[in-house]
Each structure stands twice: as structure tokens, then as C-alpha cells.
Amino acid sequence: MEHHDIVIIGGGPAGLSTALALSQAGVKDIVVLEREAETGGIPRHCGHMGFAPYKNFGLMTGPNLARQLQDQTKHLDIRTATTALGFTLHGTLRVHSANGIIEISANKIILATGTRESSRAARLVGGNKLKGIMNTGELQQRVYLNGERPFKRPVIIGSEWVSYSTLLTCRHLQVKPVMMLTETSVNAAPSYFAYGARLLGTKVLQHAKLIAIHGKTTVEAIEIEQSGRIGMVDCDGVILTGRFRSEDALYSNGYLEHEDHAPKVTDSFKTSRPNIYAVGNVLGHLETAGRCMAQGRDLAKVLTP
Amino acid sequence: MLFPTIFGNLAIGPTAEETDERENASNDTASLDKLKATAIDMLPALKTVDVTAIYAGLRPATEQSDYIIKAHDDDNWITVAGIRSTGLTSSLGIAQHVAKLYAKHFGKLPKKPPAALWTPVANLAEHAIRPYMKGGEIICHCEWVTRSEIETAIQGPLPAGDLGGLKRRTRATMGRCQGFYCAAHVSAAFEKAKHGAS
Numbered sequence A: 001m002e003h004h005d006i007v008i009i010g011g012g013p014a015g016l017s018t019a020l021a022l023s024q025a026g027v028k029d030i031v032v033l034e035r036e037a038e039t040g041g042i043p044r045h046c047g048h049m050g051f052a053p054y055k056n057f058g059l060m061t062g063p064n065l066a067r068q069l070q071d072q073t074k075h076l077d078i079r080t081a082t083t084a085l086g087f088t089l090h091g092t093l094r095v096h097s098a099n100g101i102i103e104i105s106a107n108k109i110i111l112a113t114g115t116r117e118s119s120r121a122a123r124l125v126g127g128n129k130l131k132g133i134m135n136t137g138e139l140q141q142r143v144y145l146n147g148e149r150p151f152k153r154p155v156i157i158g159s160e161w162v163s164y165s166t167l168l169t170c171r172h173l174q175v176k177p178v179m180m181l182t183e184t185s186v187n188a189a190p191s192y193f194a195y196g197a198r199l200l201g202t203k204v205l206q207h208a209k210l211i212a213i214h215g216k217t218t219v220e221a222i223e224i225e226q227s228g229r230i231g232m233v234d235c236d237g238v239i240l241t242g243r244f245r246s247e248d249a250l251y252s253n254g255y256l257e258h259e260d261h262a263p264k265v266t267d268s269f270k271t272s273r274p275n276i277y278a279v280g281n282v283l284g285h286l287e288t289a290g291r292c293m294a295q296g297r298d299l300a301k302v303l304t305p
Numbered sequence B: 001m002l003f004p005t006i007f008g009n010l011a012i013g014p015t016a017e018e019t020d021e022r023e024n025a026s027n028d029t030a031s032l033d034k035l036k037a038t039a040i041d042m043l044p045a046l047k048t049v050d051v052t053a054i055y056a057g058l059r060p061a062t063e064q065s066d067y068i069i070k071a072h073d074d075d076n077w078i079t080v081a082g083i084r085s086t087g088l089t090s091s092l093g094i095a096q097h098v099a100k101l102y103a104k105h106f107g108k109l110p111k112k113p114p115a116a117l118w119t120p121v122a123n124l125a126e127h128a129i130r131p132y133m134k135g136g137e138i139i140c141h142c143e144w145v146t147r148s149e150i151e152t153a154i155q156g157p158l159p160a161g162d163l164g165g166l167k168r169r170t171r172a173t174m175g176r177c178q179g180f181y182c183a184a185h186v187s188a189a190f191e192k193a194k195h196g197a198s
Helices: A013-024 A062-072 A136-145 A161-172 A192-199 A289-303 B029-042 B044-048 B087-106 B147-153 B163-170 B183-197
Strands: A002-009 A030-033 A049-051 A077-079 A083-087 A093-097 A100-111 A115-117 A133-135 A154-157 A179-181 A203-205 A208-215 A219-226 A229-234 A237-240 A244-246 A276-278 B002-004 B010-012 B068-072 B077-081 B138-140
Touching: A002 A013, A013 A030, A013 A062, A013 A289, A049 A062, A062 A289, A115 A136, A133 A136, A136 A161, A136 A237, A136 B183, A154 A161, A161 A192, A192 A203, A219 A237, A276 A289, B010 B029, B029 B044, B068 B087, B077 B087, B138 B183, B147 B163, B147 B183, B163 B183
Parallel strands: A002 A030, A002 A100, A030 A077, A100 A276, A133 A237, A154 A179, A154 A237, A179 A203
Antiparallel strands: A083 A093, A093 A100, A115 A244, A208 A219, A219 A229, B002 B010, B068 B077
């Protein structure tokens, strides 16, 4: 069986910066497992500015930050198109690779599997199954990786940071969203973003709930509720943003103790198992790429005192 | 009813509601909330588990609750209709009954029926070998669907015609992320496979 000092699952900002910092601290035997064809994680398809490696926000685009990370980690043992399928009962990893399924053991395993937005099903939004309903993640990949233009008059659901990232993606597409709709008053992101949205010509509707999505083959309208009143809004797409969920496939079966959709960790990133750590957005709070990278460097310090 | 599926998920449902709608299958939001609450009542640990997928379908029905199975001598016709949710259970029995009706009204059935068109359907569950286990390139990470499975789905006499068909054949994008990570890649792989096949 393959054995390594450190195995990192996930080659996004958190995983790569952990690997880089560990290697700079002199750790030799590090392997990064990345299920996608390339590393870089979610910033690869956030084609707008706002990214920075050493602080929360900066003037880099997501793909530029991803490329910088890829360049800095070129010399490391990074296995792309390689999926960690799960833990075995004796604490090793079952790993899918181009050669079939192999088992890998490690002195320390680091979960850096990141996060995703809640789906339409998880939000229990009724109505029809239609083309044109997607998360920001899917939209940005369709736009920035495939060059698609999935709709012309979408509605954006949510008012978290990512909702404004969606707004910028729409602007890149030269698409003007019909409105942004949020269940609370403008929440996770600062309120000046809402002014920004209005400046870009998008109405922001607060304290409104998406009830259902209607149409025949593509989206034709959404049904919303505001202060007990039901109304319909014409649109041709629905972008469901935010409500991030930790990518939990490796621990949700109870292998690691978890609560509120995230593994329980100590201040030093230790999970409920002694040789397993978790870092970055898998911890359940959505952080910027810069913050995830800082966490990776902190974890490397914990592991190389 | 709360039951495990062969894909390792738990399913809750179904409900049955009368509708005049003939084409449009739609999920009622209030019913979804009720179903989730019922599931949590039965198994409280589900409270912190997200719903992966929701779906609705239309069942054909007639004005009566019983099946309508009847031979019409003058029209060379056998009606088999109004088969409600017991259709799968009763399908073999119905087939035997229809064969008897045919023999009685229209003469002997041919001994050897014409060869059926078979569309190969890949194994989608974990109890048997799936392509990813042999090292295939995984495109959908939640359901571990490989590029070769997408290519296979558009071959044969009844190929998947669109992304909806592809999803039903392969389960691509049908897992917990519902396409957040993979939908764009699945679309691209589907288009590429179609070009390769044509």
C-alpha cells in the first residue's frame, strides 16, 4: 500500500497553500489529491476581480489567483483527476485514480474539500423541473469555462457575497438580472453592495421568499411571497446563490464528528480523529480564497512546530 | 413511506394528488415541506440532512379506480388503461391476461415474438462493478459518473436525446451538489460525445 507523511484532499486555495507552506517548512513527503483535471479550486471560474493571496480582497481575478497557486505548487506531488472516495475502517483512504481504486495511508490526512451552494432541492422550492435553474458555481463554469450564455433575464436569489459575484458574472455576460431577492434584509454582504446592485440596474427585493419556479421547458416565472402576499415575476432563469454547505462526502457518514454541516475541529484544525485535520471552506463558513490560504499557512505551522 | 434506494439514498413519499393537468408535472411547495416534516418525525436524525433531489410525475388515471382492460372486436384493439400505481407489481399478470384476451378475440399469438430492441443500460449502483472502479475519468463527482458512461448513454438504438435523458440514464448531476461542481463539465462531455458519435 502507498504510504505518505501527509495527504491533502483537495487542491483549492486551502489545500494548495497548506501543501506549499509545509513544503517550505521542509516537509518532504506530501501528496495532494485533486478530483478535477486541474488544481485551483473555485477561483478558477470566478472570472472577476476581488481576489488576493495574502488578504481578503484584492485586484486579482480568480483565474489569475488559481494560476499563481498552480505555478507555485508545480514542483509538488499533485495528483489531478484523482478522487478520494472514502475512509476505510482502518483509517486509510480509498482513492480512485486512472489505474483503478487504490488504498493510501498517511501519517496525517488533511481535508480541504471546500464548499458548495445549496441546491434547489435542498431549499425545497417547488414548481417544475426546468432549464435555466442553477447555482452560481454552475453558472460561472458555464460562462467562464464553456463560454455559454444560459439566459437573458434571470432572477438572483440571495444577498451573500457570492450573490454579488453572480451579479458581476451577469454583467460580464451583458445580461441584466430582473431582480435580486432576499429572504432577510440584505444579509451577509455589507449593505453598500445592495446600492451597487441598484446602480447596475437590478432591483433588490428584501424579506421575500421564493416559493416555486414555473414554466414548460425553460423558466418562465417565479412565484414569490412577501408579507403574506403571493406574486409572480417573469424571468427566464433562476440563480440560487449562497447558503454554502461543506463538501461532506468523506465525513457525513459519521467517520468524523460533525455538527451544523461541518466537521468539528479544534482551534488547531484537529478533527475528532487524531491524524485527520480540516482546513478552509470545508469547515462550513464561507471565507474568501485569501482567508482560506491564510488558514492553510496556519495549519502548516501547527504541523511543523 | 421512508425507504432506502439502491443508490444509497433515503426517499420519502410519494404523495398522490388529483389533477386535471396532462403534461405539466409540478412539485407543490407545501407538500414538500410536509414530506420533509414527516421524514423527520419518523427519523429525527434527518433534521440536519439536506434534501438531495425532489421530483413529481403524472400518473395516468381514468374516472374509475379500477383498471380498464378490454378487447374491442370491431376495432382490432385492446384497451389497457387506467393502470395506477400498482402497475409495476401487476405488469406480468396484466401481460398474461392481455395475451389470453388476444387469443380469445383475435386468434393465436405468434410463437416467437419479433426481436425486441434492447438499449443497454449500465449498472448504476455500488453492489456491482461500475466504470469508475476501473479508473475511468470521473465527470460527476457526487455520483462518480465517468466519461465512458456518458458516451455509452448516447449509443444504441435509443440514445439519450438531451441532458435530461442523460441524467436519467447515468445519474450525472443527480447527487448532493445537483450540478454545482459538474453540470458545466457534464454538458461539455455530452456535446463532445455527441460530436464523436455523429
